[in-house]
Amino acid sequence: MGGSGKKFEASWVVQVANYVSEALPGNSMLCGSVRRGISMVGDLDMVVECTMPEALAAVEFVCDEKDYSFDLKSKTVEDKSKTLKCEIDGMHVDMFRAREENWGAMTLFLTGNHLFNIAMRGRAKSMGYKLSQYGLFFYGEIIAGRTEEQIFAALGVKYMHPHERTMCRGERLPLV
Numbered sequence: 001m002g003g004s005g006k007k008f009e010a011s012w013v014v015q016v017a018n019y020v021s022e023a024l025p026g027n028s029m030l031c032g033s034v035r036r037g038i039s040m041v042g043d044l045d046m047v048v049e050c051t052m053p054e055a056l057a058a059v060e061f062v063c064d065e066k067d068y069s070f071d072l073k074s075k076t077v078e079d080k081s082k083t084l085k086c087e088i089d090g091m092h093v094d095m096f097r098a099r100e101e102n103w104g105a106m107t108l109f110l111t112g113n114h115l116f117n118i119a120m121r122g123r124a125k126s127m128g129y130k131l132s133q134y135g136l137f138f139y140g141e142i143i144a145g146r147t148e149e150q151i152f153a154a155l156g157v158k159y160m161h162p163h164e165r166t167m168c169r170g171e172r173l174p175l176v
Contacts, residue, residue: 007040008091016088017044019066023058026050027103031110037163043092045110047103052081055095063088102134104147109133115167116160123155123173131155 010033017030029035032045048055056077063070073085073092084095098106109117110133124131129138135145136154144154152159158174 005042006090007042010034010037010039010041013041013044013091016062016068016091017046019062020046020058023061024048024050025054025058029107031107032112035111035162036113036166038166043094044088046093046095047098047106047110048095049098049100049103051079052077052084052095052097053079055084055097056086059084059086059088059093059095096133100146101142102145104150105131105135105145106133108148108151111162111165113166115169115171116165119167119171119173120151120155120157123157127155129155 013034014030017034021028021030026049028046028048028050030044030046032043033041034044050058052074056072060070062068068089069087071087073087074081074083077084082097084093086093094110096106096110108120121131124136129136129143131137131151135142136151137143144150149159153176155173156176158176160174
């Protein structure tokens with residue numbers, strides 16, 4: 001979701017993400033361009049279920065153990081925080097907290113790409129819904145969000161695997 005313009009080998013990013021995932025309490029998922037299968041990426045996006053102080057402790061532990069440089073970018077890291085922003089060896093890292101009810105919505109949003117997200121949100125809007133990283137809503141009530149598949153089905157869109165989500169201008173979503 002951000003970055004300094006530098007690119008990193010996806011294999012190294014996956015390795016760092018795996019180290020962090022092993023140190024985190026609870027579930028986590030690697031998202032972003034790495035999940036879409038891009039070989040050179042600008043950052044690391046992760047969804048986690050733990051608190052941001054727990055995520056910060058895990059990242060600091062990994063950086064200490066693996067001798068990576070670490071730079072905290074978040075102004076505050078509290079239990080109620082929903083994001084953690086930092087750099088590991090110069091790579092921008094965004095961690096987003098999700099709960100069970102919006103896990104799929106958060107992974108969908110963070111996997112992207114940007115044009116895919118715009119198309120999905122446009123589809124939701126055309127049906128009278130609102131789609132965000134917190135779920136698919138109808139008049140303020142969540143109707144889908146636990147899984148990506150649930151959101152695709154509710155929108156009448158054929159499920160697209162992450163590597164199929166790199167859309168270009170003018171492309172349309174495959175409807176069921």
